[in-house]
Amino acid sequence: MQKYTKWKQRMENQTFVTEFILLGFPSLQRVHVLIFVGVLVIYILTVTGNVIIIATVVNDNTLHKPMYFFLGNLSFLGIIYVSATTPKFLASLLDGRKSITVAGCKAQGFSHFFLGSTELFLLTAMSFDRYIAIRNPLQYTTIMSGKLCAQLSFGSWMGGFLIVFVQTVLVFRLPFCGPNIINHFYCDVGPLLKLACTDTYYLERLIFTVATLVLFSTSFLTVISYFAIILTILRIPSTSGRQKAFSTCIAHLTVVTTLYGAVIFMYVRPRGHVSLSMNKVVSLLNTLVTPLLNPFIYTLRNKEVKTALKKSLTRNKIFEVKE
Template sequence: MDEKNQTMIFILLGFPGHWYLHVLLFNFFLVIYILTLAGNVIIILVIFSNPHLHKPMYFFIGNFSFLEIWYTTATVPKMLAGFLAEKNMISFTACFVQLYFFFSLGATESLVLTAMGYDRYLAICNPLRYSTIMNSRVCTNLAVSCWAAGFTIYLLPISLIASLHFCGPNEINHFFCDAGPLLELSCSEAHLTEIICYTYTSILILSAFLLTMVSYIYIILTILRIPSTSGRQKAFSTCASHLIVVIIFYAAIIFMYVRSKAKYPFDLDKVVGIFYAILVPLLNPLIYSLRNKEVIKGLRKIVHRKSRLPNFLD
């Protein structure tokens, strides 16, 4: 790693505009951040406090919600601080710590979504053996493997980016430290590093996405063979929320990180970045709670236990 890089300060350009616009954006994204934290914390508490939700599906949903809390925290607080600062400065070390956690948490999320798809595949396509195959030990091992792989896979590409020489300008045209803008700033020959980063990211995203889609192909084929309409609806309702999250999550990150070499304006990247780094973590708890009767039922129990109010959620 270049020693001169250690003392370098990057400037996150974020979003252009006047002070009043920055104040407006600060309040808007602050509300979204608070709602995201609250929504995911509520899901975790509902799952933890309700014995009826101590099932593999909700175990993975709890893991995913915990990931979402830290995934959005990796970028949003620094972005919020930038709205109120004259210059949103970040040190070289802090920039690459942010980059590492953002990519590692994102990789872990994609792996957890794959594990959730496998869980739904077993529950619908092999229901008689489901409880035997997907026991607590297997669930724990799957979750630990997802976390370990997610926080290991990006060590090499991020180390390669950090070893490049950055001699200026030090302005990152983004609201967080992303790989693309950093590679653009490098004064070193970064072609090989760019290929390695692109290959790592493409393999991870596409492999996880394809494995999840394979699970859902088998799930859909199994559901279509169910003779009754009510049986098909019940079977599909158990995995519809997860499928919606998968489609939203992968649509954004495939556009951002698995695309042609053609240059896209960084302003477009920032808009897409807002979607998958800020808005998607807000949507996920809404999708899982509003479409899941067991989660709503567990939330009712907590509300009634704490407040002793009438059953106004019925």
């Protein structure tokens, strides 16, 4: 009881921080203008590409299928995901203001990890969708009904929310009384925990355990789905049939491989094996490049989407000529 009383008195006497400083990439100060231009271009392309995908899926009746319903979800998530951290990072590069309020840091960190977790669940649902499409093509639309698609989508978003919300509440119950410099370009949970003026060992273990469970449970289900898909494809008698079946999965498999590789590198690896600077670079690439690649990968590898885009462009061109 006396220890608790002393700890409480010490906390009451502390001056708690009201904002954090996002250090970003101080070693690249001389090329901040180039970084700003590059990040801005990627951000604009990412948002534009994903908006085009969503608009195409919504407006073209031939794309009103389960696969494209999930693709629309993924594109919508990509827009919010890249917007959770990039605008603040761009602002810090432009005017040098690297401060962020505690509330802003909370919102940014929650949004980033909520959307990242949701993406893993969505990709798992999409792998299940591809399995059903190849395993039971004649019953595909019956099995993957609108109700089931909505349930899988809602479950993905809600699962990501609940997992990250609990951790966010625990993190921001911690006292932060200085220093207030976060060695990252956004409110990453690892550097943030180092600033807490209390022991965070058990919370770090909890976050690591939850992240590991989410990563490996979703990756396990995805691997099982693709193992079943490969077995099904191998049973297809014609070579052209096997190639067509596999081509419907290659885009999703490319996105899954890229995302899981980056996330496992950043969060599920032994400490001390990679420098924090390298971790920040990989995190920046994952935050910017993955949402950028998604629409291009799915567009370039999918004939239906390319056809729908061409139809949309043709309609707009005809409309302009008539006007």
